[in-house]
Amino acid sequence: MLLVLQCRRPNRRFPGCVSVTPDFELELHYTPWATTSPHLRARVRRIVLEAGLPVARETKAFGTDGPPPQGLPWATPPRVDLRFVVGESSTGRDEVGRHLFESVRPQLKAAMGALRRAFPKTELGIGLATFAKQRRTLYAFRHDDAPGDLEAGIDALVDRCQHEQARVHGWDRTVQEWLPL
Numbered sequence: 001m002l003l004v005l006q007c008r009r010p011n012r013r014f015p016g017c018v019s020v021t022p023d024f025e026l027e028l029h030y031t032p033w034a035t036t037s038p039h040l041r042a043r044v045r046r047i048v049l050e051a052g053l054p055v056a057r058e059t060k061a062f063g064t065d066g067p068p069p070q071g072l073p074w075a076t077p078p079r080v081d082l083r084f085v086v087g088e089s090s091t092g093r094d095e096v097g098r099h100l101f102e103s104v105r106p107q108l109k110a111a112m113g114a115l116r117r118a119f120p121k122t123e124l125g126i127g128l129a130t131f132a133k134q135r136r137t138l139y140a141f142r143h144d145d146a147p148g149d150l151e152a153g154i155d156a157l158v159d160r161c162q163h164e165q166a167r168v169h170g171w172d173r174t175v176q177e178w179l180p181l
Contacts, residue, residue, distance in 0.1 A: 023087035024100060025056035028080055029129070032064035036078040040124070044080055047118055051111035053104065059083070077143075079125035082111070086132040097130045097137055097163035101154065109154045113147040126150065128157075138168045139178070149173040 028044060030036040045055055068074045086096055101108065115126055121143045128139040139157065141150055153171040156178055161169060166180030
């Protein structure tokens, strides 16, 4: 999927441009895979697609498709991260996260709220991530955040999150801010 974003300042790679078109693929990344049923994965995919976000593929955390290490159980509940894998044309930009989330804000809010309504906190953990060429940034929500908390978190990602401040951010619903972890 290609999205058009407005430049906030001139871009060396595209002199004189007034817009840059970053590309991304959305992955649904499950941890652990072994405890994530095909039915649950199908429901998640349908919800995300209905919200208007194209899903490129499903992925799994390394080593989570078989039995857990001896004597240890798999973590419950399973978790899905909506991973935005940003293409080459976007990796040189500052604040990739802010521009990306700004471009998909309505769809992402709809998807996150619908996922939490469909899967109570005991059924599925939900998170976000951006993967650019040399930077991975994770955005975590609490397991008991309500649909409105996730939607407010998406607005704050665009409006006031300091994406470059850390590689892991956690949403604090009490102060309505993303905190570097």
